[in-house]
Amino acid sequence: MKSHLRILLLILAFGFPVLSQAQKIDHDQLISDIKYLSSDELEGRKPMSEGNIKAQAFIKERFEKLGLSSQYDDFTQTFSFTNKREGAIYEKAANIVGFIPGSESSKIIVVMGHYDHIGRKGDDIFNGADDNASGTVAMLALAEYFSKNRPKHSMMFVALDAEEMGMQGAKALVADFPFPMEQVKLNINMDMVSRNDNNELYAVGTHHYPFLKPILEKASSGRSPKLMFGHDQPGSGRDDWTNASDHAQFHQKKVPFIYFGVEDHNDYHTPRDTFENIQPEFFKGAVELILACLITLDSDLLN
Template identity: 70%
Template sequence: MMNLLRIFVLIFCIESNLSFGQKIDAGQLLEDIAYLSSDELEGRKPLSEGGLKAMDYIKARFQALGLSSQYPDHTQYFDFRNRRDGKLYENAANIVAFIPGSQSEKIIVVMAHYDHIGRQGEKIFNGADDNASGAAAVMALASYYTKNRPQHSMMFVALDAEEMGHQGAKALVSDFPFPLQQVVLNINMDMISRNDDNQLYAVGTYHYPFLKPTMQKVSEGRSPELLFGHDQPDSGMQDWTLASDHSQFHLNGIPFIYFGVEDHEDYHQETDTFENIQPDFYVAAVELIADIINALDQTNLSEK
C-alpha cells in the first residue's frame, strides 16, 4: 500500500481538480477507502482482526456524526453458518445509523457491504473496489445527510458477510427494526470506484421502471455515464438482480437500485488495491449517486 504522505498528496490533487459542486467530502471519501483497503485490515474477512477494525472504524464515524440507531451501539449482531465450509460465525455485525425524515416516516435504506475475503497465506485481498468503495460511500452519504435532512427517513447500513452469501443483508431484513412495508427504496453500492469506460450501472429499473425517468433526468450529460441493464432475463447481459445484498429487499418486494461496475481484471484478486482505483471516477460516481438519491427522496415513493 502507498504510504500516508502519498495518499494525502493524491487526495489534494483530486480535490484541486474537481470542477463540479461537491455534495460529499472527497478528501474524506478517499481517506476512508484507503484505510478500509489497507494491509492493516487484511481484507476484512468477517470476525477477523481486520474485519473488527473496519467495524469499529465505521461505527466511530456514525457516532461522531451524532447519528441515532435502532440497535445498541449502532451494531446489529448476528450469527450465521458459512454454506461453503459449514463453519458457524457468531457475532458478525452490521453497523446501522438512522436519520428521521422531515416529511415522511417511510424509509430509504442506503447500504454497502464492508467485508471482503481476507487473506490466503501471505496474500492479502484488500478489496478496495469490492467493497471498501461502497462502505466509504455510505459514510460519505451519511455525513451529507446529517447537514441536509432528507424528506424520507434514511437508514445507512454497512453490512457484514456479503461475500459469504449476503448474510448481513439477510440478518437486516429478518430483524428489521420497523415493519418492512415502511421501506420504499433500497440503494445498494457494490464496486463503484473504477471503470475504464467511465460507465456506472444502475440495476433494478427493469423490475421497478417508475424509478428510471428521474434517474435519467439527473444523469443526463453527467460523468460517469449511467447505464441501465444487468437486470432483465434473457437480455444477453449477466443478470445482477440477485448478485449482491439488494437481493434480500427485492425478494421481499421492495424496490431497489444497485450501483456497480462490470467486473475488472482485479475482481477478487490481491491486486484490488487502493492504488488501482480511479479517484476521479470514484468521486464523480458518488456525487452522481448522491444527486440521484436526492431526486428520488423528493418524489412520493410511497405512492409508486
C-alpha cells in the first residue's frame, strides 16, 4: 500500500508540472483575440479609422492588464505621415508599445507585428485576419508569457500602425526609438502566421545574420509546423522578403532580425482574408513555435 502511495505522490510531484508547462500559450485567448481583431466591427483597421482606434484600445487594455510598462504615455507613440497614393495626411497614427525589463541584461529584444490593414473599399471589408491580426495576436500572447516569466533580456512589445502604407509605423518607431539603437540586440517581426497548407512557417533573416540559424534550429527541432529558412537571398527579386515588412527598418540600422511569416495565399489582400479562413491548429502551433524560438534566443544571446 505504501509503495502505491509513494508512486501516486511522485506522479503528483512530477507529473502535473510537466502537464502545466506543456502549453505555454492560452489557445482559447489566441483564437478569441484574432476573431475580434479581424471582425467586421473593426472594419479592416485602416489607420485613424474607428476600427483602428478600437484595435488600439484593445491592445492597450491588454498591456495594462499584463502589467507592462512603456516609454510612451498611455502606451502610445503617435506619429504623422503623408500617404502619397491617397494624397492624404495621417496626423494621429499610433504605435502601441509595451515593455518588460530584463532580469540579466539591459539589451533589448523588440517583438512586433502590425495591427493595421487595408480597411474598406466600397462594400467590401478587408478584415486582414492573417495579414496581420495574426501577428498582432501572436505578439500579445508572447507578451503575456513573458509578463509571467521574466525574460533575461529586456523586451519591447510593439503593435505597429500603417505598415500597409509603407511601413510608416516602423519608420516612426526607429526614428523616435526611446533607447540608443545599439542597445537593441534583436528584432522579431511577425506578419502572417495563421495559415499554410504545407504546415510551414518561415524564419527569414538568417542569410544576413547566420549566427541565429543554429539557435532557431535547436529551438524548433521536433516541432510543428516545420520551421523553414530562406526568402532572404539578395538578388532573388520578390522572393526576397528582407524588405517585405516592418523588420526592414531595423535591418537598415544593422539590427539583426528574424521575420516569422508564411508564403502568400490566394486570400492575401482580398476580402477573403477572414477569421473563417485561418487554420486554428496551424496558428496555435506557429505561436508555440515562435515562443520556443524566442525563449531560446533570449537565453542563448546573453553572451
